[in-house]
Amino acid sequence: MRPKIVLFGDSITEESFGDGGWGASLADLLRRKADVVLRGYSGYNTRWALKVMERVFQAAGDGGAYPSAVTVFFGANDACLPERCSGFQHVPLLEYKQNLRSIVSFLKNRWPRTVIILITPPPIDEEARLRYPYIENTIGLPERTNEAAGTYAKTCVAVASECQIPAIDLWSKMQQIPNWQIECLWDGLHLSRVGNKVVFEEVTNTLKGEGIGAEDLVVDLPLIEDVDPKKPLTAFDEL
Amino acid sequence: MRPKIVLFGDSITEESFGDGGWGASLADLLRRKADVVLRGYSGYNTRWALKVMERVFQAAGDGGAYPSAVTVFFGANDACLPERCSGFQHVPLLEYKQNLRSIVSFLKNRWPRTVIILITPPPIDEEARLRYPYIENTIGLPERTNEAAGTYAKTCVAVASECQIPAIDLWSKMQQIPNWQIECLWDGLHLSRVGNKVVFEEVTNTLKGEGIGAEDLVVDLPLIEDVDPKKPLTAFDEL
Numbered sequence: 001m002r003p004k005i006v007l008f009g010d011s012i013t014e015e016s017f018g019d020g021g022w023g024a025s026l027a028d029l030l031r032r033k034a035d036v037v038l039r040g041y042s043g044y045n046t047r048w049a050l051k052v053m054e055r056v057f058q059a060a061g062d063g064g065a066y067p068s069a070v071t072v073f074f075g076a077n078d079a080c081l082p083e084r085c086s087g088f089q090h091v092p093l094l095e096y097k098q099n100l101r102s103i104v105s106f107l108k109n110r111w112p113r114t115v116i117i118l119i120t121p122p123p124i125d126e127e128a129r130l131r132y133p134y135i136e137n138t139i140g141l142p143e144r145t146n147e148a149a150g151t152y153a154k155t156c157v158a159v160a161s162e163c164q165i166p167a168i169d170l171w172s173k174m175q176q177i178p179n180w181q182i183e184c185l186w187d188g189l190h191l192s193r194v195g196n197k198v199v200f201e202e203v204t205n206t207l208k209g210e211g212i213g214a215e216d217l218v219v220d221l222p223l224i225e226d227v228d229p230k231k232p233l234t235a236f237d238e239l
Numbered sequence: 240m241r242p243k244i245v246l247f248g249d250s251i252t253e254e255s256f257g258d259g260g261w262g263a264s265l266a267d268l269l270r271r272k273a274d275v276v277l278r279g280y281s282g283y284n285t286r287w288a289l290k291v292m293e294r295v296f297q298a299a300g301d302g303g304a305y306p307s308a309v310t311v312f313f314g315a316n317d318a319c320l321p322e323r324c325s326g327f328q329h330v331p332l333l334e335y336k337q338n339l340r341s342i343v344s345f346l347k348n349r350w351p352r353t354v355i356i357l358i359t360p361p362p363i364d365e366e367a368r369l370r371y372p373y374i375e376n377t378i379g380l381p382e383r384t385n386e387a388a389g390t391y392a393k394t395c396v397a398v399a400s401e402c403q404i405p406a407i408d409l410w411s412k413m414q415q416i417p418n419w420q421i422e423c424l425w426d427g428l429h430l431s432r433v434g435n436k437v438v439f440e441e442v443t444n445t446l447k448g449e450g451i452g453a454e455d456l457v458v459d460l461p462l463i464e465d466v467d468p469k470k471p472l473t474a475f476d477e478l
Contacts, residue, residue, distance in 0.1 A: 014270055014271065015267075015270075017263050017266040017267040017270060018267050019258070019259060020258060021263070021267070024256050024260070024263035024266070024267070027256040027263070027266075027277060028254075028256040028257050028260070028263070031253055031254075031256060031277055031279065032253065032279075032280070035276060035277070037274060038266060038270055038274070040270065040271075041271070041460060042462070042463050043462075043463025043466065044463070047472075048466075048471070048472075048475060051472070051475035051478065052460050052475065052478060055459070055460065055478060056460070088466070088468035088469070088471050089471075135468070220294070221280060221291050221294065221295070223281070223282075224281050224282025224283070227282065227287075227327070229327035229374070230327070232287070232327050232328075233286075233287075233290070236287060236290035236291065239290065239291060239294060
């Protein structure tokens with residue numbers, strides 16, 4: 001049975017199989033070796049994630065087959081400011097922290113050997129957010145700020161450290177890229193092609209660091225390179 | 240449990256999660272609704288496919304969970320000419336026909352309700368094949384011809400008709416596109432972005448015709464549009 005890697009998160013995960021998306025790139029990299037299972041839920045915060053986890057992971061795990069890894073990528077919605085137009089998605093920082101801990105506990109209890117990777121929210125380009133509100137923005141102030149996203153990102157990294165699991169500090173990584181607002185994001189929040197590449201590379205490296213990188217996984221059936229043109233069927237004799 | 244759609248085929252399937260690939264596009268279209276499971280095996284013909292089917296579908300089916308649909312996309316390698324540089328991949332036409340029947344029978348026996356879609360090989364641009372041989376080509380003649388691919392394509396359509404299952408006649412469809420050699424293929428055999436779009440649209444339409452299109456499938460958990468901003472948690476009460 002092929003290893004599974006489950007991508008659990010919000011819209012940045014849900015959209016990850018679009019053109020140039022980090023999820024599709026991962027599935028492409030790990031073809032013949034692992035299945036990448038998409039469990040992204042647009043708009044969800046950690047509070048809603050906890051409400052649905054039982055169902056998400058009952059199905060994704062297919063009754064017993066444990067995932068090799070799960071990426072947990074929430075916080076962009078939790079970090080919406082409470083008094084602004086997307087305030088209904090806001091989750092207070094302390095609750096976000098506790099919710100992340102609960103998500104990690106849930107997965108660790110169910111599958112002790114599964115690698116859990118926490119990913120922080122990306123940085124926010126506030127100007128672009130004013131041009132792309134999710135719902136009508138009558139206040140003229142962005143519903144998310146980069147500062148708030150940064151606070152949630154730090155908390156996410158702290159939870160990972162506390163739980164002794166890897167974290168990808170996307171908020172910090174992306175801001176190292178010159179002109180990250182335009183380069184990495186298309187609407188101040190969701191990923192451009194470059195932004196997707198950053199997440200793909202970070203996830204790939206983290207999986208590698210945990211011993212389940214592309215080179216660590218085995219192909220399930222003979223590669224064409226291993227088929228002897230003179231006696232092709234012998235490659236399949238031992239199956 | 241989410242419906243599964245398994246993509247079973249050769250390199251044109253294996254590469255389908257690359258940039259602009261038809262498999263990734265299908266996974267993106269059906270996000271929140273179905274899992275697209277990649278089972279592409281570069282270089283394989285129907286003879287080798289039959290050798291590995293038991294293992295492929297044991298794993299892909301995850302012990303009991305039947306796929307809603309399986310695409311069966313072989314023939315490009317079977318149609319290699321026997322006396323040319325990729326002759327070791329060649330399968331005679333009558334055996335190809337019988338092998339396709341056996342693949343369909345295998346799936347029908349295991350999962351009588353699963354939709355099986357046969358896809359013909361694409362057309363071949365022979366000039367480009369001379370520039371992109373898989374192994375050293377000392378003869379100066381292409382290892383595949385468009386005419387041979389067409390014969391295998393017709394046979395594939397005939398098997399689908401005989402088995403009363405849908406077929407996608409890619410060989411014919413693609414040749415309706417002006418300049419298909421350059422537009423649809425990048426090396427005379429494998430799909431360009433446009434070629435991937437053709438396969439994606441054909442598969443999408445065929446699934447729709449079988450009652451498992453994007454509009455027929457339901458989302459597994461509340462969409463953000465269905466969350467009441469005034470009482471967000473009520474959307475999750477009934478889970």
